[in-house]
Amino acid sequence: MPLSKTSTRHLFGLAKARGKRENLAGTALWRYSTSNPKGKILLIHGFRGNHLGLSAIAAALEEYEVLIPDLPGYGKSEELLGSHDLKNYGRWLADLYSELDPETMVLGHSFGSLVVGSAIAQGMSPAAVILQNPITARSSEQKDLPNRVARFFYRAALGLGPVGSALLRSWLVVRVMSIAMATTSNLRLRSLIHQQHHHHFSNYRSDRVAHEGFMAASSGNVLDYAQWLQMPVLLIAGEGDSIAPLRNQVLAHQLIAGSKLVVIPKVGHLTHYETPIEVAVAVDEFASKL
Incomplete structure (x- = not known):
């Protein structure tokens, strides 16, 4: 089957067959190998996800x-000993990267883009960086209703004990979030997205991880790390992304010297689910010119 005609569901199946779990520097990691690879890429997933979201x-x-x-x-990886803030996540990633081939490229999706930026500011020096739906505005400073509701929800859930814990993981909350972010009109794909979120969006080790991660995600901005992004940088944006609006991706492109911006039409924040092939094509074209 030509890759261009492969569904996201089929890609998940291919990834499951090809991926092998390892443990590297205390982290659960999945390696998707191929013979004579064109290059090596480390993918960093977003908030409340796990490796399967990018598979x-x-x-x-x-x-x-x-x-x-x-x-x-998240997933099979243990919690950090300290706070799950951007500095500590960045230190973790820099340590993990030090175990890899120094020619490995790094991709960060959404919250993962902030982790990548923090790691680079702490000394990680990858061959190239791909920022997919990067966070380019602090949600803690946004006054729109969705951001205000999210901040109130996480603060309230933290103070409600077991009730708040159940609320954070509840079917209804996850479904509302999933509906809000999905943009595809393909009903089968929408169903798959909802299924994936229900299976994996609450796959965190403790409420502490979720709350600290939310605080880190809402207070971060990739542009805080722009001065350290001296390597080749690709920005991948969704045309209709409400979490990382296109206007902010254009600003990031202007501020990160020498960066390339690829805009995927008719998609929002879930490019890893709705347009994984388009993301892969953009990455391949970028990597082929390094």
Whole structure:
């Protein structure tokens, strides 16, 4: 089947067959290998996700060796000893990267883009960086209703004990979030997205991880790390992204010297689910010119 006609569901199946779990520097990591790879790419997932969220992209990058860890506190990876803030997540990633081939490229999706930026500011020096739907405005400073509701929800849930814990993981909350972010009109794909979120969006180790991660995600901005982004940088934006609006991606492109911006039409923040092949094509074209 030509890759261009491969569904996201089929890509998930290919990734499951190809990925092998490892443990590297205390982190659960999945390696998607291929013979004679064109290059190596480390993918860093977003808030409340795990490695499976980016596995369709790994499958679409069929000519590359792809590594995807579970962030500390998510999936199969243990929590950090300290706070799950951007500094500590960045230190974790810099340490993990030091175990890899120095020619490995790094991709960060959404919150993962902030982790990548923090790691680079702390000395990580990858061959190239891809920022997919990067966070380019602090949500803690946004006054729109969705951001205010999210801040209130996480603060309230933290103070409600077991009730708040159940609320954070509740079916209704996850479904509302999933509906809000999905933009595709393909009903089968929408169903798959909701299914993936219900299976994996609450796959964190403790409420502490979720709350501290939310505080880190809402207070971060990739542009805080622009001065350290001296390597080749690719920005991948969704045309209709409400979490990382296109206007902010254009600003990031202007501020990060020498960066390249690829805008994927008719998609929002879930490019890893809705357009994994388009993401892989953009990454491949970028990497091929390095």
